[in-house]
Amino acid sequence: MTVAFLLAVGSLTSVGIYLITARSLSRILLGFSLLGHAAVLAILGSGGPAGEPPLANSAAPLEAANPLPQALALTAIVIGFGLTLFLLALARRQQLFTGDDLVEDDLEDQRIGAREALAKP
């Protein structure tokens, strides 16, 4: 069980980070979703062994799963959901401006690039 958890967290993190290094915002968005899932899984996994649903008056306290990581995970999921929508809106706006959703170089990189282009014969 724990090994499966670790493998899931590890592979989600690596795929997520690989996607975040892409230029296109829609890939970055998918990367963040996967990384978010990895973090939520890691939080759940950090709460100890699985157990009964931790509902008041329904499970014996010792048999119930640890409810605190579940509360933390739930908060993280809600925040992640809002941010996903915001990133989608950002990608859409960039697409309206430039026709694609690529993350562009910052001003300083563009300036250095222009200088190098001038230096070449």
Add this chain to the structure above:
Amino acid sequence: MTALIAATVVAPLLAAAIGLLLRHRSRVRDGVTLVGLGTAMASSFALLYNVASGQSHAMLVGGWSRELGIVLVADLFAVLVLPVALSIIFIVELFAIGQRRTAWGANPELAGPLLLVLTGGVSLAILTGDLFTLFVAFELILVSSYVLLTHQGQQGQIRAGMTYVVMNLFASALFLLGLAFVYGATGTVNLALLAERIPELSDGARLGIGAWFFVVFGTKAAMFPLFSWLPDSYPTAPTTITAVFAGLLTKIGIYAMIRFHTLTGMDELGPVMLIVAGVTMIVGALGALAQNDVKRILSFHVISQIGYMLMGLGLFSAAGTAGAVLFLIHHMPVKTVLFLVGGLISNHQGTSSLDRSGGLVRSRPVIAVLFAIPALSLAGLPPFSGFVAKLAVISAGIASEEHIIVAVALIAGALTLLSMTKIWTGVFWGEPAEASMSAPARPTSAANRRLMTGATCLAVAGTLTISVFAGELFDLSERAATDLRNPSSYTALTIGTPP
């Protein structure tokens, strides 16, 4: 006391909700915004008064037990930073009302409520006593900052906003993973309990957690080499938004770092922090020298100054931490004022580029004075607050015999003065350039201009007050640093007091 603690967080959020409902009536909206910010600010000053006279308090949200629930802690460090932060936001909102037509751009209806949400996040981040609420507070701040930065939807803002959002989202994801590690290792996210349990971990786990959160908070604080998002995104936003961001956002990262790393006793990370601090100072200052626009120069100085606070923390001595706390208090208003003056300059001339401005010392002497005071303070010249703060950090460095970082700090100070001189000669001396002959892009009425200048004067007066009361503030910073380095007082405050 608990009502005061609650008011600093709840009043802005409540006002944000009311402001959203009444968003179509601009005067009501502005009034609600000012009342919300004013209530939070007044409560924070009352808290400072109470805590400085020896009555620290903690508040249990929702009446849960201390280990499970959310605790808001008003210790000395928190209440020293909180009034400064909230006053800055209040003054910027005054400035923004004066500049309404240009300040918040295309969609001013949303700006007030968003600023209030950001304020609630700032209060929560400063007061919170557990790591997960800190994460939520960071997200509150960041989400409203994402929207404030990009909601005008201009192309440059979207371009810079993408870098900003991606970098900060990545740091947030690392924060969440770090929370999982901390909870897995210790079984709690409460800072006071962490202060007890983290030192008991094996060295590898303990330093791993410390280094992980150094990277997380360091990205928010824009330290080297994680600063690339800052100088690109800040100048694209309207003046008032940049002023709030520059004064507060990176400083909350440093605040969290000071809080977490002193409480959990990460002294072994000190040498790494000092190296990063030195490089951050120099890279920021050199980056500023290469720029040709008031806002971009000031943005690079945000990075450079982070280095000094990191240096104070990295020394891991009581004097160093006190210096970092004092520097934090000095730096927030000074940086905000400089950006507000940058706004006055571009409002007057229609540009903040150095090439296309000049001669402002004759046409607008008031702006020149308003710029000179915080600029000299930023460079660390006596008798301004920057001198006191830098002196505290540097003498702590000498006391710890870290001579290299002291030398680096002095060189960075000289470079800061050089780039302030660059702004001065470019904007204030010389002949008025072409652009300043023409009317500004969007003329503002005389009353609005008076409000903008008045708000800036108020902020300058605030920075001068800090230098007048530097002695008292330094004593308080030393007390705060002693508390920070001695977790038992924080633990007693958070866990030991009756509900």
